[in-house]
Amino acid sequence: MPIGNSAPLSQAVGYGVVIGLGFLFAFGMMLTTYVLRRYNNELQTSEAFSTAGRTVKSGLVASAVVSSWTWAATLLQSSAVAYKYGVSGPFWYASGATVQVILFATLAIELKRKAPNAHTVFEVIRARYGAATHAVFIVFGLMTNILVTAMLLTGGSAVVSDLTGMHTAAACFLLPVGVVLYTMFGGIKATFLTDWVHTVMILIIIFVFAFTTYATNSILGSPAKVYDALKAASAAHPVEGNAQGSYLTMRSQEGAIFFVINLVGNFGTVFTDNGYWNKAIAASPVHALPGYIMGGLSWFAIPWLCATTMGLAALALENNPVFPTYPLRMAEADVTAGLVLPNAAVALLGSGGAAATLILIFMAVTSAMSAELIAVSSIWTYDIYQTYINPTASGKRLIYMSHASCIVYALVMAGFSTGLYYAGISMGYLYLMMGVIISGAVIPASLTLLWDRQSWTAATFSPPIALGASLIAWLVTAKTNCGSLNVSCTGSNYPMLAGNVAALLTPAVTLPVLSFLFRSPKYDWESMRAIRRSDDSDLATAAHIDLELVPGNSQQSDHEERMEAQQLKRAATIARSLTVFLTLALLILWPMPMYGSGYIFSKKFFTGWIVVGILWLFISSFCVGLYPLWEGRTTMKRTVIAIYKDISGRGGPVTHGRATIAETADAEDKLDEKDGKRTPAKEGAESE
Numbered sequence: 001m002p003i004g005n006s007a008p009l010s011q012a013v014g015y016g017v018v019i020g021l022g023f024l025f026a027f028g029m030m031l032t033t034y035v036l037r038r039y040n041n042e043l044q045t046s047e048a049f050s051t052a053g054r055t056v057k058s059g060l061v062a063s064a065v066v067s068s069w070t071w072a073a074t075l076l077q078s079s080a081v082a083y084k085y086g087v088s089g090p091f092w093y094a095s096g097a098t099v100q101v102i103l104f105a106t107l108a109i110e111l112k113r114k115a116p117n118a119h120t121v122f123e124v125i126r127a128r129y130g131a132a133t134h135a136v137f138i139v140f141g142l143m144t145n146i147l148v149t150a151m152l153l154t155g156g157s158a159v160v161s162d163l164t165g166m167h168t169a170a171a172c173f174l175l176p177v178g179v180v181l182y183t184m185f186g187g188i189k190a191t192f193l194t195d196w197v198h199t200v201m202i203l204i205i206i207f208v209f210a211f212t213t214y215a216t217n218s219i220l221g222s223p224a225k226v227y228d229a230l231k232a233a234s235a236a237h238p239v240e241g242n243a244q245g246s247y248l249t250m251r252s253q254e255g256a257i258f259f260v261i262n263l264v265g266n267f268g269t270v271f272t273d274n275g276y277w278n279k280a281i282a283a284s285p286v287h288a289l290p291g292y293i294m295g296g297l298s299w300f301a302i303p304w305l306c307a308t309t310m311g312l313a314a315l316a317l318e319n320n321p322v323f324p325t326y327p328l329r330m331a332e333a334d335v336t337a338g339l340v341l342p343n344a345a346v347a348l349l350g351s352g353g354a355a356a357t358l359i360l361i362f363m364a365v366t367s368a369m370s371a372e373l374i375a376v377s378s379i380w381t382y383d384i385y386q387t388y389i390n391p392t393a394s395g396k397r398l399i400y401m402s403h404a405s406c407i408v409y410a411l412v413m414a415g416f417s418t419g420l421y422y423a424g425i426s427m428g429y430l431y432l433m434m435g436v437i438i439s440g441a442v443i444p445a446s447l448t449l450l451w452d453r454q455s456w457t458a459a460t461f462s463p464p465i466a467l468g469a470s471l472i473a474w475l476v477t478a479k480t481n482c483g484s485l486n487v488s489c490t491g492s493n494y495p496m497l498a499g500n501v502a503a504l505l506t507p508a509v510t511l512p513v514l515s516f517l518f519r520s521p522k523y524d525w526e527s528m529r530a531i532r533r534s535d536d537s538d539l540a541t542a543a544h545i546d547l548e549l550v551p552g553n554s555q556q557s558d559h560e561e562r563m564e565a566q567q568l569k570r571a572a573t574i575a576r577s578l579t580v581f582l583t584l585a586l587l588i589l590w591p592m593p594m595y596g597s598g599y600i601f602s603k604k605f606f607t608g609w610i611v612v613g614i615l616w617l618f619i620s621s622f623c624v625g626l627y628p629l630w631e632g633r634t635t636m637k638r639t640v641i642a643i644y645k646d647i648s649g650r651g652g653p654v655t656h657g658r659a660t661i662a663e664t665a666d667a668e669d670k671l672d673e674k675d676g677k678r679t680p681a682k683e684g685a686e687s688e
Contacts, residue, residue, distance in 0.1 A: 006165075007164050008163060008324075008350070008354035009163050009164045009165075009355060009358065011165050011166050014358070017160075017362055018166070018362065019174055019178070021359070021362055022178020022179065022181070023181070024178075025182050025194055025197075025366070026178045026181035026182040028194075035643070039638075039639050056192055056284060056287065057283075057291075057632070058283075058290040058291040058631070059291070059623075059627040059631040060193075060196060060291075061279060061283045061288065061290075061291025061295065062290075062291045062295035062298060062627070063192075063295070063625070064279050064291075064371075065292060065295025065296065065299065066195075066295050066299045066620070067196070067199045067368070067371075068279070069101060069368075070299065070364050070367070070368065071155070072156045072159070072338065072361055072365050072368075072427060073152075073338070073427055074097075074302065074306075074364065075302075075364055076155050076159065076338030076341055076361070077093065078307035079310045079311040079341040079344070080311065080335050080336065081093055081258055082308060083312075083335060084239075084254070085252045085258070086234075086248060086255075086312075086315075087248055087308065087609065088249065088251070089258070089307060090305075090307035090311065091591060092258060092259035092262060092591075093258075093303050094300045094301075094304040095259075095300070095587060096259050096260075096262035096263040097266040097299075098299060098586055099263070099296075099583045099586055099587060100266050100269075100270040101270060101276075101292060101295060102293060102578065102583065104280075105289055105579065106575040106576055107280070107446060107449055108277075108292055108575075109288060109289055109568055109571050109575050110449040110572065111449060112280070113568045113569070113572065114449060114529065115127070115528040115531055116529070118531050119378055119381075119382040120277060120378050120383055121137075121274060122137050122379060122383045123531055124448065124528050125445070125459070127527040127528045128448055128459075128523060128527060129456050129459050131388075132460055133459050136464065137441060137444075138379060138383055141274050141375075141379060142376065142379065143437055143438055144272045144273045144434075145274070145375050145379075146416070147430055147434045147437065148269055148273060148368070148372055148434070149369060149372045149409075149417075150413065150430055151427050152175075152364075152365045152369050152372070153171075153369075153413060153414065153417035154421060154425070154426060154427045155361075155427030156171065156175055156361050156362070157169075157172045157175065157417065158337045158338055158421075158426070158427065159341075159361045160362075163346075163357060164358065168418070169421065175362075176369060176413070179369045179373065180406050180410045183373045194367060194370060195367050195370070196624070196628055198363040199367070199624050200625045202363050203617065203621050203624075203625060205359065206305060206306050206309070206360075206617065208349075208356060209309050209313075209345065209356070210617070212349060213312075213348060214226065214614075220313065220317070220348075223610045224603055226312060226313070227601075227606045229315070229316030229317075230247045230312060231246075231248070234246045234248065236319075237329070239252065239254075240254075241253030241254050241255075243598035243599075246600050247312070247315060248600055248601040249594075249600050250591055250594040250595045250599065251594075251596075256595065260497055260500070260501065261497055264435045264439055264503070265431070265434045265436075266435075267435070267439055267442045267504060268434060268435050268437075268438035268439035268504075269434055269438070271441075271446060272439075272441045273372075274375040274378060278371070278374055278375055278378060279371070285567065286567050286568075289571040289574060294623045294624070295623075295624065297582075297620075297623075298620035300616070301613060301619070304616070305614060305616070308609070308610065308613055310340065310344040310345065313344040314343055314347070317348070318347075320347070323343065323347045325343065336429065336491075338426070338428065342354065342357045373410065376405060377406050380401065380402075382398075386398065425487065428491070432491060432493075432496040433491070433496065436474050436500055436503055437467065437503070438503070440462065440464070440465070440503045440507060441463040441466075443507040444458070444511060447511065452522050452523040452524075452525070453520075453523075455515040455518050455519055457515075457520075458510065458511045458513075458518070461510070461514060462507040465506060465510050466507050466510070469503070470500070470506070472502075473498040474490065474498055474499025474502075477494055477497075477498040477499070478490045
């Protein structure tokens, strides 16, 4: 850990960002929650806490997907593989973690169709298979949340410590504080709203890094200069397994191994992470598909351009006195810990780069951790507490349980991450290992919604069998290769590759065999549709609110239900087609010809590669930065008008009574008529 003057920023800056920004976001969310309740009928019920009334539109869904998938590892690990393998590393990272989100869009639609009132994916599993299978998947789900949160805290605390000298243990305990506060006050709606803010800030900082590296920096300043520096680096220390030892080729043996590990592991962290299912549940039925497709494609540009910028900048600058480790190359332990990006930022922008990196990593850690808090909170509240401890729990009691679980989980994970730090387990190690532990549940969880012949025996026993097989493959390969089972050996590529592949593919064998040998009747999906929402009438009564007026609680007519079912059926067809096309494009059609040919980038091709990355990030910025504002323009306009009239004494708050709502809507209609427009009264009373 850097101490004294060796850190580019002071400890005061570190504590100021970690604590100050955390409390700033918490205060902002408290204010937002107050405004939404006062002017927009948004009561914080147990349903709203975990599902946001199932009314979130595609723009916010996309930004939430981007924010949740932009972990500390997204920025740090992708830059590390760029430093180790060259231009192939960022692409393998991005493509190997984008297809899962796009594939997940299909499952999100199926969940909407078959279990419209579910709070978690595990409720769906219990409805189909019963308590034993439910318990198995809860264990895998919680292991996913623990691993993801541990990666966030170990990676984030390492960067904070490196940049400011703050003790790593202090960072592990302080990073979650603000997240817990704003998540408790705003629930999953807070996650969506802060996700948007975090995503916009992350995009801005990546643009700063990219334009500095490829346009304005006095040492680099153009793709041509970066290219020349990478050619020199390839000659000075060629990469074993790369075509001609070059950093400028997609042909990378170790990079390809990382790609498979990355691909397999990220299936687990999407398909078994209840946080992604939470967002699918919270999305409005017609907005789930475009939200996930936009989110997945928008996210691709973030690790690709960030790592292609910062990982390659580190390679280009490490023989220059501006680089923090000059005249030495970075130590392998520092690369694995995720310190490539902060070192490159300091070399490019000095203390300003350090400050930008600190804010960048803070945003990545806290936004993703908020999703993990909601995921664990909903598992405890609905899958454990309401299901097995207190089935008749009131809405107030469920809210209390949700809040308490957020606090307990944050404390446990802060302590666990501190223990990992002292044990020498870094973010990079956890990233490679996660698929070994959790990917055995991917195929069984997916087929729960896709295949009506998957038997109880197959669904219940395949994940544990896969976990056993993956642990054996991982540790036996490590012992065979290295002769010992230490952190360095078990964290190397070949053992991790064996364990990850065994975890994901073992159920491909066990599921059909067990489903054939121990057959269950063909499933009719009715028990999933029978899942009911929680009763929040006690909260509504205490707040003197008509629950029907709270967003997401109004009853649909038969015609509306039929229309929604038709829309979801059409979305399911589109999702399958897009999934096949985009998966083929990102995994085969684009990279494989370049890998097979062993092509070494020319200067013009490298320049084009960078330009495409920057243009893609601009498109991402529109999809997840500007489009959510456009979608919410009516609600924002209505809210601003209501606040203005409240402050100026021309009207009071929206008090949730039907007459008051109608009066508010009529007033808005009159205001709009002055502009030559008329907004229907119903639109004025609905939340968007």
